[in-house]
Amino acid sequence: MRMAGPPVLPPPRPVVDAAAEVAAVGKALAAVAADLDRRAAAASGEASEILEALAMMAGDPMLLEEAEQRAEAGADAAHALDGAFAGHREALAALGGYLAERAADLDDLRHRAVAYALDLPMPGLPDPGHPYVLAAADLSPADTAGLGPDVLALITERGGPTSHTAILARGRGLPAVVACAGVMDVPDGTVVGVDGGTGEITIGLTDEEAAAVGEGDRAERARLAASAGPGRTADGHPVKLLLNIGSAGDLRPGAEGVGLFRTEFLFLDRTGAPSFEEQVAAYAEVFEQAEEVIVRTLDAGTDKPLPFLGLPEEQNPALGVRGLRVDRLLPEVLDTQLDAIAEAARATGTQAWVMAPMVTTPAEAAGFARRARARGIAKVGAMVEVPAAALRAAALLREMDFLSIGTNDLAQYTFAADRQHPDLADLLDPGQPALLALVAMCAEAGRAAGKPVGVCGEAAGDPRLAPLLVGLGVTSLSMAPVSVPAVRTALAARTLAECADAARSALI
Ligand code: PEP
Ligand code: MG
Numbered sequence: 001m002r003m004a005g006p007p008v009l010p011p012p013r014p015v016v017d018a019a020a021e022v023a024a025v026g027k028a029l030a031a032v033a034a035d036l037d038r039r040a041a042a043a044s045g046e047a048s049e050i051l052e053a054l055a056m057m058a059g060d061p062m063l064l065e066e067a068e069q070r071a072e073a074g075a076d077a078a079h080a081l082d083g084a085f086a087g088h089r090e091a092l093a094a095l096g097g098y099l100a101e102r103a104a105d106l107d108d109l110r111h112r113a114v115a116y117a118l119d120l121p122m123p124g125l126p127d128p129g130h131p132y133v134l135a136a137a138d139l140s141p142a143d144t145a146g147l148g149p150d151v152l153a154l155i156t157e158r159g160g161p162t163s164h165t166a167i168l169a170r171g172r173g174l175p176a177v178v179a180c181a182g183v184m185d186v187p188d189g190t191v192v193g194v195d196g197g198t199g200e201i202t203i204g205l206t207d208e209e210a211a212a213v214g215e216g217d218r219a220e221r222a223r224l225a226a227s228a229g230p231g232r233t234a235d236g237h238p239v240k241l242l243l244n245i246g247s248a249g250d251l252r253p254g255a256e257g258v259g260l261f262r263t264e265f266l267f268l269d270r271t272g273a274p275s276f277e278e279q280v281a282a283y284a285e286v287f288e289q290a291e292e293v294i295v296r297t298l299d300a301g302t303d304k305p306l307p308f309l310g311l312p313e314e315q316n317p318a319l320g321v322r323g324l325r326v327d328r329l330l331p332e333v334l335d336t337q338l339d340a341i342a343e344a345a346r347a348t349g350t351q352a353w354v355m356a357p358m359v360t361t362p363a364e365a366a367g368f369a370r371r372a373r374a375r376g377i378a379k380v381g382a383m384v385e386v387p388a389a390a391l392r393a394a395a396l397l398r399e400m401d402f403l404s405i406g407t408n409d410l411a412q413y414t415f416a417a418d419r420q421h422p423d424l425a426d427l428l429d430p431g432q433p434a435l436l437a438l439v440a441m442c443a444e445a446g447r448a449a450g451k452p453v454g455v456c457g458e459a460a461g462d463p464r465l466a467p468l469l470v471g472l473g474v475t476s477l478s479m480a481p482v483s484v485p486a487v488r489t490a491l492a493a494r495t496l497a498e499c500a501d502a503a504r505s506a507l508i
Contacts, residue, residue, distance in 0.1 A: 001126035001188050003136040006111040007118055013076040024077035025067040028116040032109060033058040039127060057102075058109050063088055077117040085110035121188075133192050135183045141304055142268040144168040145246070153194035155183045155201060160428060162408035162458050163420040164303050168265070170196075170461075170480040171250050177201055179422030224485035230256055231477065231488055233470065237496040240476035241484050242294075244456060248285040252481035257292030259404065259478020260456040263337070264298045264306060273308045273333070279340035280347065287350040294404065294456075294478075296383065297337050299323045299357035303420055309333065318418065323358025323385075324368060334371070342375040355381035355404055360388050362395040369399045383456070385409035390438035393445035393453075400451075403442055405474070407457025411435055430459035433507050436472060440507065443473030454478055463490035470496070471503030 015021055033055045040051035057063075067084035071077060085106055092103045111123045125147070126132065134151045136143075138158040144165045147154075154169050159178035169176035175196030186192065186203055193202035193213040205213065231241035242259030245251055247266055251258070266282050267274050274282075286293055300306040301322025309330060314320040327334045338354070345352035356368045359382040372380040381402035384390050390410065393403060407430040412419040414435055417427040430436075439455065446453030454476035459465045461479030463486040469477065470491060477487060494502075 001128055001132045001134060002121070002184055002186075003125055003134060003139075004115070004121040004123045005137060006107075006123050007078075007115040007120045009078060009082055009114065010118070012079050015071075015074055015076050018072055018074060021071040021075070021077045021080060022068050024117055025071050025080050026064060028077060028081060028113045029058055029064055029067065031116050032112045035112075035122075054105055054109065057105060058113070060088075078114050081113045081117055082110065085113070126188075133194055135186060137184055139165045141165055141168055141265070145265060145268055147172075147174070153177075153196065155180050155192075155194060157181060157183055158420070158422050160419050160421055161425055162411070162428060167244075167408075167458065167480070168246065170458075170482060171244065171246055173480075173482040179425065181422075224489070227485045227488050227492075228254060229488070231491055233467075233491050233494055233496045233499060235495040235497075237470075239470050239474075239491055240454070241488055242292075242454070242456075242476055242478035243290075243481050243484070244461075244478050245286070245481075247282065248289060250481065251286065251289050252484075255481065255484050257294075258286065258290050259294050259454055259460075259476055261286060261293055261295045262299065263296060264300055264304055267298075267306055267308065268304065270306070270308050276336050276340050276343075279337060280344045283341055283344035283352075284348050287344055287348040287352070292353065293350065294353040294355055294381070294402075295341050296355050296357055297324070297334060297341075298326070300326055318412065323383075324356040324364060325358060334368075338372055338375050338377065342377055345377070351378040353377075353379040353381065353402070355383055355402070357383045357406070358385055358409070359383060359396065360386045362392055362399055365396045365399040384438075384442050385413065387414050387438060390442050393442040394448065397445050397449040397451050402452045402454070403446060404478070405439055405442055405453065405455045405457065407435065407439070407455060407459040410438060410457065414438065430457065430462075431465055431468070431506065436468065436503070436507050439469060439474065440472045440503075443475075446475065447473055452476060461487060463487050466490055467494050467499040468503045468506050471499030471501070 036051050036055035036058060040048045040055060043051055063084055066087060067080045070080035070083050089103050089106045115122055131150050131152050133153045135155045138156055141164040145168055154174055154176040156178050157180060159165050161178060166176055166178050175194045177194055177199050190203060191205040191210050193205050231239040240256045242257050243255045244260040245258055246262050300309055302317045311321060321329060341352050341354055354372050354377050359365050365382045369380045379401040381400050381404055382396050383404050383406045385406035389396060396403060408419055411428045411430050415427045417424040419428055442453050452475045455469050455474050456478035460477035461483030466477055466487045467490055479487060
């Protein structure tokens, strides 16, 4: 099923029967409200309340009256609805505060009502009432985080393999193929096979073929699930296998801890700042269930906007105020988060490990470490995502207890290639010698300082690359839960010396 975009309003249509347009306006708003009511009844908790509130907005008699008046005055139904919504939007925006934030909800209702009046597919996530493969031009991380259990797999026209949409899908074990040109031309209802591992899509499967794909998938999952135990090379060299998670809901048994807790994923759809108490609860939920957890402080910016931060628009957001740099504008955000992490650790009796994203200089690392240590946080580290940080790894380790290499951003900044760009996947390949050389510098600095240096970018979960990273000297690999079995199996098949040989060849 395709996720349609907002309907494009055609030029106004000459109206011959104003009464028919008035009736069409009423029908469109009633249909939108009824659809939302149906979805509210099928959902539960907060989701249900939100849908109910939206249904009430669509059923607002003032909105109907205004749209009807416009239709009576000679507008066609789509334009009458569009005009009425625009008026309400302006009025809400003028009220400011919480009500102004609801203006975006009105846009969503406007798109639905206009699509209905024009007989176009409903914008937004399809809700056919049965499991389906979702095709979309693009999806934001917030959209992806909100996907329901009916979505079996994901195909997008845009995005790159390390874009956060792909990462969120992987985190949920959802097969996803990005940068698939033309997928929006595949008609709704076509049966497609999606292989998230190879990126292969098969269009127009018969029922038997679809059943065989499902069977193969189940057999592969069962084979991998049979692998267990800590990460080790064939000769017993230990390599911690850790999880990348966005919330406690992503935790799975079988790993040795959490190597990257992307805390910003908790708050992607928030318009108000999460409170201290709310943060303590979210972090404590993870600390209670996992042995060793590395919490990354909020990494906002570029494709992960956090609306509650209210950051200014930028010309070049990937090179702008993102990650730890947000602290320059809003120091209280990091202070509150560090307080909350420290409190959650105290309350659960855990030794929290904390790291900052997008650290660029040793001075930034020192400032972060001072503030974290002042709160009694046990271990403080930096992500290495910027080439400057890798080049100065030894200096960073004088300030920090550990480093964690984010190969997704490190590739983006090393190769000057947007990680969301659908046509640059080859340039972003972390197996290239330039990136591996930076990893080697960090690992060497870690060895010299006697401090751990892990990898938590998507490269760590690639069974082809994991042995190379271990050969370069990294001490842990952190990945989506779904990737752990294949990486464990890949390491167990090679000795440390074989990993080092492979790494040496890959560096040439
Ligand atoms: C990375 O950049 O490699 C990383 C792990 O962080 P994120 O993917 O969340 O930017
Ligand atoms: Mg990153």
